[in-house]
Amino acid sequence: MAPGGTLARAFGVSAGAVAAALIAVIVSSRASSSPSIVDVPDHLPAPPASALWVPKPVALHRSAAVAYWASVRSAVPGRAWPSRRAEIVAPLATKTPEDTTNIVLVVGRTRDRAGRLWVHVRLPVLPNDRTAWVPRSALGVYGAVHTHLIIDLERLTATLLRNGSAIFRAPIGVGRPEWPTPKGNFYIRDRLARYRSAFYGPLAFGTSARSSVLTDWPGGGFIGLHGTDEPQLVPGRISHGCVRFRNRDILELGRLMQVGTPVTIR
Amino acid sequence: MLIPAMFAKKHETQAISELTLSQLDRDGAICEAVVHVSGDTRATFLGNAVVGGAALLGALTAPALAGATAPSDVAILNYALTLEYLQAAFYTEAERLGAIRGKLTQIPRQLGAVERAHVAAIRAALGQAAVKRPAFDFRGVTEDQTKFLKTAVAFEDLAAAAYKAQAARIKSAALLTAAISIHSVEARHAAWMRFLAGVTPAASAFDEGKPISEVKAIVASTHFVVAHPKMASRTNPKYKG
Numbered sequence: 001m002a003p004g005g006t007l008a009r010a011f012g013v014s015a016g017a018v019a020a021a022l023i024a025v026i027v028s029s030r031a032s033s034s035p036s037i038v039d040v041p042d043h044l045p046a047p048p049a050s051a052l053w054v055p056k057p058v059a060l061h062r063s064a065a066v067a068y069w070a071s072v073r074s075a076v077p078g079r080a081w082p083s084r085r086a087e088i089v090a091p092l093a094t095k096t097p098e099d100t101t102n103i104v105l106v107v108g109r110t111r112d113r114a115g116r117l118w119v120h121v122r123l124p125v126l127p128n129d130r131t132a133w134v135p136r137s138a139l140g141v142y143g144a145v146h147t148h149l150i151i152d153l154e155r156l157t158a159t160l161l162r163n164g165s166a167i168f169r170a171p172i173g174v175g176r177p178e179w180p181t182p183k184g185n186f187y188i189r190d191r192l193a194r195y196r197s198a199f200y201g202p203l204a205f206g207t208s209a210r211s212s213v214l215t216d217w218p219g220g221g222f223i224g225l226h227g228t229d230e231p232q233l234v235p236g237r238i239s240h241g242c243v244r245f246r247n248r249d250i251l252e253l254g255r256l257m258q259v260g261t262p263v264t265i266r
Numbered sequence: 267m268l269i270p271a272m273f274a275k276k277h278e279t280q281a282i283s284e285l286t287l288s289q290l291d292r293d294g295a296i297c298e299a300v301v302h303v304s305g306d307t308r309a310t311f312l313g314n315a316v317v318g319g320a321a322l323l324g325a326l327t328a329p330a331l332a333g334a335t336a337p338s339d340v341a342i343l344n345y346a347l348t349l350e351y352l353q354a355a356f357y358t359e360a361e362r363l364g365a366i367r368g369k370l371t372q373i374p375r376q377l378g379a380v381e382r383a384h385v386a387a388i389r390a391a392l393g394q395a396a397v398k399r400p401a402f403d404f405r406g407v408t409e410d411q412t413k414f415l416k417t418a419v420a421f422e423d424l425a426a427a428a429y430k431a432q433a434a435r436i437k438s439a440a441l442l443t444a445a446i447s448i449h450s451v452e453a454r455h456a457a458w459m460r461f462l463a464g465v466t467p468a469a470s471a472f473d474e475g476k477p478i479s480e481v482k483a484i485v486a487s488t489h490f491v492v493a494h495p496k497m498a499s500r501t502n503p504k505y506k507g
Contacts, residue, residue, distance in 0.1 A: 050447060051440035052387040057379030060361055068362070071495040073403070097504055101495035109365070109409065117406050136406040141495055144362055191498045204503045224505025242505050259497040 063163040066144055068106040069187065069260035070119065073140035078132025082110050082118030089132035090125040097222070098206060100190035103260060105208070106142070107131060122187060124208035124222070129184035145258050149188070149225075151243055151265040153181060156235035158225075158243065160256055168256050171235035173228070173244035175211075181223065181241050182209050186263040188225075191254070201227015201247045203254045207263055211241040226250060339441050342432050344397045345478065346445070347388045349428055351399050352490065353421050354381035360408040369462065370415060374408075377418070377455055384448055391444075401494040417488075419463050422456035424476065424484055431475025 072094050079086035096102050108120035117136040148161045153174055160168035175181040186209040193203050204226035211221040227247040228234065234246050245253065357378030360366050366374055389396045407413040429449035436442045457467035476484075485491065 048439040048443050050444040051438060052391050052444035052447075055383050055386055057376075058382035058386060059379050060358060060375070060382075066362070098499045098501045100497055100499050103495065103497075109363075117409055136409065140403045141401050141492060142359055142363070142404075143495075192501060192503050193498065194500045195502045197502050200503045200505070204505065206503075206505065222505055224503055226503060226505065 061146070061163075063146055065148060065161065065164045066146055067148070067187075067260070067262045069103045069143045069145070070106050070121070071140040071143075072102040072104060072134075072138065074138045076134050076138035078121065078123055078134050080132065082112050082120075082133040086133070089130060090123055092123070092132075092134060092138070096124075096190055096206060098190050098192060100206075103143075103187075103189060104134075104139075105187040105260070105262060109136070122185065122208065124186075124189060124210070126210050126212060128182045128186070128209055128212065143258075143260050145260045145262075147257050147261045149257060149261055149263045151181070151263065153183065153265065156237075158245065158249075158253070160253060160261075162256070168253060170245055170249035170253070173234040173236050173238045175239050175241040176237050179211065179213050179240045181239070181243060181265060182212055183265050184209065186223075186265065188257065188259050188261045188263060189222075191259055193254075198229045200224070201229065201245070201250055203227055203250045205254075205257070205259075209263070209265065213241070225253070339436055339438050340392065340395050342436060342445075343388055343392055343441070344395070345432070346429065346448070347385065347392065347397060348400070349425050349481070349485075350381055350384045350388060352402065352485065353425060354378065354385045355399075355402045356404060356408065356417065356421060356490075357381055359402070359404055360414060363409055365409040366411060366414050368411070370411060373415075373418065373459075373462070380451060380455070384451075387444075387448075400491050402490050403492045404490055415459065415463050419456070419459040419465060420484070422452055422459050424481060425452040426456050427473070427476035428478075428481045429475075430473060431477055431481075433475070 072092050075091065075093050077088040077091050080089055092104065093102055102124075104121035104123065106119055107122055110118055110120070112118060118133045119136050119139055120131060120133055123130045123132050146163050148164075150159045150161065151172065151174070152159070156172055156174060158168075158170050158172045159166050186207050189206040189208055191203070191205055192200075195204075204224050207223050207225065209223035211223060221241075223241050223243070225243045225245065227250040228244045230238075231246045234244055238244070357374045360374035361378050407417050426449060429445055429452060433442060433445060433449070436445060453473075460467045
């Protein structure tokens with residue numbers, strides 16, 4: 001429309017009239033010269049069908065229940081606020097005691113005055129429920145999960161939510177009164193299987209929660225979610241702080257829950 | 267073509283070059299692609315390979331670099347899939363994190379949806395032959411307005427050029443039709459991102475394709491393709507029990 005509009009303004013006529021005149025010129029030039037598009041033979045082969053089925057654009061599933069984790073790429077101190085001069089809350093290593101990649105739950109981000117990106121993360125340290133700031137440059141891969149595990153110490157149940165809806169519920173064993181399972185907000189750090197201890201059942205998940213009583217436990221006293229070789233004790237207050245499931249339940253949970261899932265113990 | 271040269275730091279290249287394939291390729295994605303492309307066995311490849319950032323991508327394209335045989339259509343599709351994984355992951359992460367604002371707010375959502383459709387289509391076509399999705403560490407680029415746009419321009423230019431370079435090698439007419447239908451979308455994206463970045467959308471009358479060696483070097487220079495985090499172990503639990 002731009003050329004037609006320009007011509008219309010130049011000659012003081014309507015744009016529609018200019019367009020009609022242009023088409024007339026094109027048609028007359030085709031009649032007097034060759035070849036043109038209308039001279040292409042009709043017997044060319046039909047174009048081949050596409051080998052791929054290309055679906056409509058795939059929208060991202062949107063949910064308020066999504067949580068993000070990040071791997072720790074380089075050892076770094078977690079700081080009280082987003083500044084290199086801030087007090088150190090706790091150091092972050094690149095590996096867990098089980099030699100898996102150390103991950104942290106992402107709870108926010110900001111930039112400092114110099115424009116450096118800082119990420120607010122949940123820490124696997126004592127006292128429980130602590131957060132700190134780390135530079136983005138110390139973190140690696142981001143992951144997203146749509147699940148959230150709720151451990152109810154009163155009702156002795158574990159409930160897994162996906163996008164806010166319960167998809168799994170099972171009875172559990174939790175810490176004895178003298179070795180209580182800690183309350184707070186945590187996350188799943190890793191997944192262990194095919195180990196040689198029947199005590200933990202066929203599958204175990206490591207969490208960021210730690211016992212505030214048995215702090216000298218090997219590996220740092222982390223709270224695990226795992227199976228058991230004494231299923232008759234579940235549900236009950238029977239553990240050193242870990243959360244015990246019947247074996248069939250921990251296997252089902254393992255099918256549904258990914259590492260990085262937030263865990264609320266209440 | 268804008269190349270994200272801000273990522274090509276010498277010390278990072280050196281650090282990665284010291285890694286072995288087994289460290290980089292924990293879930294076997296790279297090895298799997300090599301087996302598809304070269305016909306080599308997994309064991310032979312693992313036995314011989316010590317790779318760095320550039321060689322990692324080179325491994326994906328071994329026959330083309332060797333020049334011995336033309337890549338099969340399956341190998342070309344897997345090559346395309348790898349680039350689509352990269353683009354889809356880039357926009358998906360940006361959309362999820364929600365840090366891209368202003369005139370770019372809709373870009374991660376709109377382009378991400380299209381790149382995910384490309385991934386779905388190619389994976390469906392390849393079935394079991396599809397290479398696994400690598401892990402990506404975008405190093406904060408998905409959280410930075412300026413870097414995000416520069417990288418989007420680079421990725422879209424790169425994808426359009428990569429498809430173009432492979433077109434003449436595709437043996438199946440039906441596959442060529444499909445590849446061209448994706449290529450033109452990548453070219454539209456490239457023009458769109460260039461416009462937003464203030465770069466001439468179509469600077470020349472004829473575009474040139476980019477050979478695999480050039481594409482792999484550009485992708486390797488970003489250090490965006492990384493090993494999957496190790497999330498599982500067979501270590502005996504040390505939890506409190």
